[in-house]
Amino acid sequence: MSTRSTSPYGGAVLDTCCCLRLPQLFSTCVAFSLVADMGFQRGAIGNWSMSFWCVCFAITFIITIVEYCRHPSSFPFFWYNISVTYTCYAALICLSASIIYSITYVQFVPYGPYRDRAIAATAFSCIASVLYVIEVAIIWDCYKLKEIFFYVHTTRSLLKVLETFVAGVIFAFLSNTSLYLHQPALEWCVAVYSICFIPAAVVLLLDLAEWKYMLPRPFSIFQLVLSLLSVLFYISALVLWPLYQFIEELGGQPQRSSDEDCMDELTYNMCAWDQRLAVAVLTAVNLLIYVADLGYWAHQVSVGTEDQPRDSQEVSSLNSDIL
Incomplete structure (x- = not known):
């Protein structure tokens, strides 16, 4: 049936x-x-x-x-x-x-x-x-x-969900602007998180509305280039963020005990040093996700196929049947 x-x-x-x-x-x-x-x-x-x-x-x-x-x-x-x-x-x-x-x-x-x-x-x-x-x-x-x-069955869309979610958690920690406003290198890291988040969110929205199948064939190549740029940006953030947050010569705090906010037994707030560490860990996690995304699109471009229905009109047929 x-x-x-x-x-x-x-x-x-x-x-x-x-x-x-x-x-x-x-x-x-x-x-x-x-x-x-x-x-x-x-x-x-x-x-x-x-x-x-x-x-x-x-x-x-x-x-x-x-x-x-x-x-x-x-x-x-x-x-x-x-x-x-x-x-x-x-x-x-x-x-x-x-x-x-x-x-x-x-x-x-x-x-x-x-x-x-x-x-x-x-x-x-x-x-x-x-x-x-x-x-x-x-x-x-x-x-x-x-x-x-369904798009959510595809590897590319699950990766986009993870990318945007991890970036959202990073933004929650970055609500404390004192973590980065004092250093241009750290401001660049925040820019990286924003620059990479926006296209990932846009692609996810395109998949939600199934507009992806209306786009021309070079979309796969565009995604490959986008993933490559995101990986390079995140590598820079993964290097710069720990350097300027935890290296004393660059103005960072190498030990948690050096942060006065972390001295209290209970501050009812996550101290700044913990926030810095959380952002560093989440940056590494998202970099791994973007590397997986890059590998996926490199495979799709090299093979010349995409994770899509068997025939190009299946999505439109499903839409018309349900509507």
């Missing part, structure tokens, strides 16, 4: 995803409620984590309401791309919030009710990330079994 006449979501799969979203809503709601109840003692990291849990709760709630009120066959084709992409981001966001909140805040809180609330919030955040991963896995298997092409 042809899959073009049916919705990408099977009825059972849609029901399963909707059932998963109820505990997702509960977990994220409890997580940000517990942290919000800590008042001023939640600190900057608590505010950062709480805002992410609030965003996940709000968007999950909106998607749930929309899918409950409309029949699956009435959704535009790109809706499924958007919902799956959001679920991937939500899993990454909840996981990163759980890790960062626990290692930069929870372990320093004295034993008592505030520590219990922080531990409970971290636990519910972990539960939410697992639930989002399960939803992605269920949808992934559904699409694979039905042999339906």
Whole structure:
């Protein structure tokens, strides 16, 4: 039976995803409620984590309401791309919030009710990330079994999701402008993160709307060049950022103990030295992702094929069938 006449979501799969979203809503709601109840003692990291849990709760709630009120066959084709992409981001966001909140805040809180609330919030955040991963896995298997092409199944798009997500976390740490405004080399690093983020986000949006298939064949070559430039830029950032942040001769602080902000047992904020280290580690992580992206596009250009439907009209046929 042809899959073009049916919705990408099977009825059972849609029901399963909707059932998963109820505990997702509960977990994220409890997580940000517990942290919000800590008042001023939640600190900057608590505010950062709480805002992410609030965003996940709000968007999950909106998607749930929309899918409950409309029949699956009435959704535009790109809706499924958007919902799956959001679920991937939500899993990454909840996981990163759980890790960062626990290692930069929870372990320093004295034993008592505030520590219990922080531990409970971290636990519910972990539960939410697992639930989002399960939803992605269920949808992934559904699409694979039905042999339906979705951009999120492709290596290139998963890499773009990772690139933009890691860059977003870097930007969160760079909200502390004192980390880089004093040094032109560090300002260049911040420019690198922005320059590489924008085209990755644009390509991801093109894939979301499936405009990529409307673009000319040189798009693959353009992506190869873009990936190469991004790798070179990130290499420069990976060299300059640690040099000017941790080498004393260049104005950096080689040891954590040299940062006065890190001397307090509990500052309710992530100290500047930790932020510098986090950006350095995330820069290395994103460089590896961009290298993988470069390898992917080099392979596509050399082989002369792309990760796309078997015939060039399959996407448009799917769109017209679902609409």
